[in-house]
Amino acid sequence: MKNTLNLFFALLLIAIVQSPANAAGGHGAVLDDVDLNMKDTASLQNGAKLFMNYCLSCHSAAYARYNRVAEDLDIPPALLKENLMFTTEKTGDLMQTTMSADDAKRWFGVTPPDLTLVARVRKPNWLYTYLRAFYLDESSPSGWNNSLFENVAMPHALYELQGVQRVVGKVDADNADVATDDSVKVVGDTIFELDHPGMMSPRQFDEAMKDLTAFLTYLAEPAQMQRKSIGVFTLAFLIILMGLSYLLKKEYWRDVH
Numbered sequence: 001m002k003n004t005l006n007l008f009f010a011l012l013l014i015a016i017v018q019s020p021a022n023a024a025g026g027h028g029a030v031l032d033d034v035d036l037n038m039k040d041t042a043s044l045q046n047g048a049k050l051f052m053n054y055c056l057s058c059h060s061a062a063y064a065r066y067n068r069v070a071e072d073l074d075i076p077p078a079l080l081k082e083n084l085m086f087t088t089e090k091t092g093d094l095m096q097t098t099m100s101a102d103d104a105k106r107w108f109g110v111t112p113p114d115l116t117l118v119a120r121v122r123k124p125n126w127l128y129t130y131l132r133a134f135y136l137d138e139s140s141p142s143g144w145n146n147s148l149f150e151n152v153a154m155p156h157a158l159y160e161l162q163g164v165q166r167v168v169g170k171v172d173a174d175n176a177d178v179a180t181d182d183s184v185k186v187v188g189d190t191i192f193e194l195d196h197p198g199m200m201s202p203r204q205f206d207e208a209m210k211d212l213t214a215f216l217t218y219l220a221e222p223a224q225m226q227r228k229s230i231g232v233f234t235l236a237f238l239i240i241l242m243g244l245s246y247l248l249k250k251e252y253w254r255d256v257h
């Protein structure tokens, strides 16, 4: 019993120490809620497109294969090859970046982490907030910073889409109700002003980041697509079995009574 208790506390301690809330930019951070619909194939496809065009140049998702992703998300093979892959790759390949880890380290100071499981470590709300929290910061080496992940080594990969935003303040008790419009936006607890607009309006960009977050969430657990439909099937099966068992019971007891 005592051993079990010790084990329990040890595991609890590990869970607390390792929880993403204690990792960079997480401690007590204000996160925006994202409501993902993992059945929305169009949204997941759009997320996959964004990921392959804007993230795979630096990050790998080396536990995922193109053809599995295409199959799960109903992406036709021709479309996959034409729009989403580098020309030299085969559809059965793992989703690996072409950037070498050494180059990456030299350029950014840290190697961009593999993103296959990032949605499990960081959780969707964190990702959704992080992807929208990049801002211009002339004092940082890359020229960018992130209000959720201070001094992040990642440059803003999506500034063409989002535009360039600057920090104008924090939301606190004095200004809890910030009026947001096409140029003023609140992400987490930070108020941003759009310096130059991007190709997308702020609402379109939020929607695109929701799609990208959904794709990263899918990537972290591809089996969730099947798991959920298997769950429904299993429950239906159990209900039918219960009905049949009841009929069988009645049949047996008829002779007893």
Ligand code: HEC
Residues within 6 Å of the ligand: 050, 051, 054, 055, 056, 057, 058, 059, 108, 110, 111, 112, 113, 115, 118, 121, 122, 127, 130, 131, 151, 152, 153, 154, 155, 157, 158, 212
């Ligand atoms: C130019 C290279 C580059 C591109 C392009 C890029 N990243 Fe990054 N990313 C990095 C680097 C470098 C880090 C490490 C940051 C650090 O630890 O300071 C990082 C970190 C991250 C993290 C934080 C991981 C963690 O848990 O600490 C996430 C999430 C992430 N990137 C997602 C993305 C997504 C999604 C895209 C595509 C929209 C993308 N990145 C595009 C270089 C890049």
